[in-house]
Amino acid sequence: MIRVAIIGASGYTGVEAIEILLRHPQAEPTCLTALPEECGQVAEIFGRLRGRLEMPIEPLDLDKLSRQADAVLCCLPHKVSMSFVPKLLDAGLKVIDFSADYRLRNAEIYEKYYVPHTDPKNLAHAVYGLPELFRDQILSARLVANPGCFPTGAVLALAPLLKSGLIKTSGIVVNAVTGVSGGGKNPSPLFHYPNMNENLLPYGVGTHRHMPEMEQVASDIAGRQVDLLFQPHVGPFDRGILSSVYCDPAESTTPHQLQQLYHDFYMTEPFVQVLSKPPALKHIAKSNYCHLYPTIAKDKIIVFSAIDNLVKGASGQAVQNLNLLFGLDETLGLK
């Protein structure tokens, strides 16, 4: 059994990771940590774990953790994460980091959207944990930067087009709607139930931090600079991200050819399904699947992509990466 520690276990991605690991035949949670004020018996903190796991969430004790675990899911926020990750790596642990701290290769871009980077050494060898595109590098990594939820949905939608050169690499629009769990567990006026219920709104116009992440990965795939506009919205539901991606074709193609391209591209992928009709968020809720539907309308190539932001967009993908890091069947715990 792979022994897994979860740092920052008291949030939504934490409990999601715990639940997945409880179904995992070859990995188990052995150590859960959080800020002191959020510690306690896990079943008291997450009522849905009652009867399923008796374990405390405790303040982080690095020595203890390094004896109890082989790998760490680090569910800390950006900036905080990069102050812990070096110590975890130094202790010989494999680390899957949920924050943005190791996703942007270019520390200057990181600094522009976040803060100055304090761990450039490990940034240099971190691997972007999107298995469908970077599986080989993940297999031999020690530090995996688990992708952002929005980039996961958008990049899986765009990859076949970018790789094949079928679309122009500028003018791309990624219009996405996420469920409220994407905003984390901390109460706020906007996400107070009577304010968010029956509501839908755009936010982060032109400024969302997932935009440079998308552009970096998309550029890597395309082999040249990709410019895109990412526009997030939040809607009245718990889980899921629906991305509607609009691109200009670089050459003539047909819906049938698009379908073929996507089927070929993702043929062997266990968690990507290419549909012949638009996806629906409810079909991927609580699953690690990405549902894609590429098509053409009015001279635009449109790709719809649906994922669960907490599973394929976070903790499920992290366990998929964990499986790869330890040479296991990639789907363990996830099907």
Place this chain on the structure above:
Amino acid sequence: MIRVAIIGASGYTGVEAIEILLRHPQAEPTCLTALPEECGQVAEIFGRLRGRLEMPIEPLDLDKLSRQADAVLCCLPHKVSMSFVPKLLDAGLKVIDFSADYRLRNAEIYEKYYVPHTDPKNLAHAVYGLPELFRDQILSARLVANPGCFPTGAVLALAPLLKSGLIKTSGIVVNAVTGVSGGGKNPSPLFHYPNMNENLLPYGVGTHRHMPEMEQVASDIAGRQVDLLFQPHVGPFDRGILSSVYCDPAESTTPHQLQQLYHDFYMTEPFVQVLSKPPALKHIAKSNYCHLYPTIAKDKIIVFSAIDNLVKGASGQAVQNLNLLFGLDETLGLK
């Protein structure tokens, strides 16, 4: 035009009162106050008022308010309210108070559920503002204690039975489910959207402060001590309270007789509708109506009652009281 000040205008009952007054042909909001940190242009604070009202919410200035208003809707929380109400009354204003501070005639019971009462003088002449039962007293009042949302629904359901002596006055169960707006506008972990969505739970078991209020009013109506168990729940919707009230018959009766009793009792009431089938919350959302359905099953008399907690349970009822205080048609602004 009656000039109305709203103190504590930045909360859910405040904005609801503003909207009702904007439709009122003979009353208008002239002064809105709140804590300094919640002040600003009203349309900035409540997006839904944009284009409909240009007025600031300002810190309370009693002198100014007393020049600008004839009446006050006091939407402050309990304990805070009774420190302002005496000053408002001394300034010659008519006051409709939304808090619990003037609802419980017995200061000892108030103290048990809340805090020591600091304004017994005005408590002595405050009138309980449920027009269907206490209209005559309201007409000549200076201080109206606007009823709690749960007591409004429950008392309207019980009154015909208590008045007629058809039920035993102990063993009554009031099982109620409220929408989340009943908990106010302050964010909290429980009412964070991803926690409350798809959820339903009981709370305040045996301890809810509306229980002694219900018992006092029910006892007044019955002419003797009424004992009841009030059990609130909160569910995943914005507005409305559905009360399911279970009573033991004191004498034999039939569903038909019950229907007749309720139709007679509420025949002239503009805001009470007696149905021949169970009510549904959606039908009373955003309205000042109470829908009632009395029936019999398995030797119990059951009455279902549906109101909007923010309208008939708060701001609508307050405007109904306001109309009475000023000798207007009771339904102005509310139909």
Place this chain on the structure above:
Amino acid sequence: MIRVAIIGASGYTGVEAIEILLRHPQAEPTCLTALPEECGQVAEIFGRLRGRLEMPIEPLDLDKLSRQADAVLCCLPHKVSMSFVPKLLDAGLKVIDFSADYRLRNAEIYEKYYVPHTDPKNLAHAVYGLPELFRDQILSARLVANPGCFPTGAVLALAPLLKSGLIKTSGIVVNAVTGVSGGGKNPSPLFHYPNMNENLLPYGVGTHRHMPEMEQVASDIAGRQVDLLFQPHVGPFDRGILSSVYCDPAESTTPHQLQQLYHDFYMTEPFVQVLSKPPALKHIAKSNYCHLYPTIAKDKIIVFSAIDNLVKGASGQAVQNLNLLFGLDETLGLK
């Protein structure tokens, strides 16, 4: 009092129109009709009207209707509508038609998306009922084609840009999300509560009938052919359409200039609000307002637009048109 008949009163736009007319000081519903199987007392059919209106919904009797009404809100579906409208006009009634039957000037385009047109005579003089853009024509019309809900939101978002020539007239993307009431009142598997709750999905990809309507009106405004891609989605809420409109600038501009353009364009409009931040559906629910926010990001001009599909997108706009047809203050019943 203007006497208003509603044909097809048993649907969502019907009851919305009734509620608006009940608040209208100079118009009233005098005749409600529906298919025989949907007839009955209006308060039985719409629980929320209980106590507010006692009137039957009856099968259509044209003679009777023409004696009882001065104007008709015709809430019939497309194709059905054009078989009734000629008779209504012949009876001397003013007609506001909710269907698509009189919106597309070009009968060939109508036929492509719908069926062959059977009333070309009246099509020729019908006026498109978007007051913000075609007020003068509406004032003297006898037959108003009430706009589609999606076109209303999209066209109000695009009009200042098209009129000023600031954007290219091709490559426009209108990504819109509607609440479920947009699909009407008939039960279906997709809109069965447990299927639609916690769901979000695109539909009508490249084929939605509101696309040619948008293009026609946009082209009229621009003075030349406009090509746009309209992509609708449906999400888990009752009311509202949020449109996110992406355009390519035709010339250089700034966010500040855009704001100025929109403020100037809509300065005198009673129901259009130009915001300095993104709109939220909850703020326009149950209101006739359109909230707009134009801005620039990543070389795209983006305009967000929020309306209530049943009010500004249907019955509210119809009453706005009704007010214009009869020379009344355009906002009566709607503020």
Place this chain on the structure above:
Amino acid sequence: MIRVAIIGASGYTGVEAIEILLRHPQAEPTCLTALPEECGQVAEIFGRLRGRLEMPIEPLDLDKLSRQADAVLCCLPHKVSMSFVPKLLDAGLKVIDFSADYRLRNAEIYEKYYVPHTDPKNLAHAVYGLPELFRDQILSARLVANPGCFPTGAVLALAPLLKSGLIKTSGIVVNAVTGVSGGGKNPSPLFHYPNMNENLLPYGVGTHRHMPEMEQVASDIAGRQVDLLFQPHVGPFDRGILSSVYCDPAESTTPHQLQQLYHDFYMTEPFVQVLSKPPALKHIAKSNYCHLYPTIAKDKIIVFSAIDNLVKGASGQAVQNLNLLFGLDETLGLK
């Protein structure tokens, strides 16, 4: 591997059973049937099974089924079920029946609430499949009547009280609120999304078919006739039943003694959790757990009970019974 057929696989309990079996280490779905018009590839019918199961749902062929399966989950509606169950038993299959057809031992009561019973022979040996109370009989059964969803929640709440004689056996009130999936997958006006969203209502007053089922099982447990009033409500969420059960004490007790009683009673049960605070539906969603909270208020004993109607209230309990029928660990596939 136990080979499991699901008859009536195209409904909500069908897909829930399939999903549970896909996680089951010693059982698998081998045959899925439905009415001809509901047949097709399972992943086409249930989008959430895409990539997880490739198998057709086919019209029932009894010969084929009896060769392909060891046990049957029969998800047919009442009345239909009893026309198939005899044939399944005759073919040597073990049957877990989801309908009401084999739950009411007294055929007269069955007939009063349903229709005349056509299979009294098998009714005589059917076992009521509530493992917490009838485990021994289930272990040796051939036909298990899977309990109704409401009775499961109510009986687990009442059993310790009835067994210990702590409450009076009349005057019990079971007030329950279910999610909409409890109404099945067929679209209807009431469960059309815009009608049910933001709604809550009582139904089946005094007439719900689960009432005699509760009374029968409660009486069995108490060893004498139990009379109770069961009042269901439906609320705006997908899953879960919250039961609030009100009883009159037969003797004096304390909240502490109640807690002790429940802890003792359910100490060894894998799926019942006794809480020290009220349960919340969200904590048991998609799980086979029942959360109970017994307490005392105002001279009433109150027990709150929360289950997922599709899991512990249907398909999860069925798999729990399946495990028992085949001598497996009762929790396989369910934790």
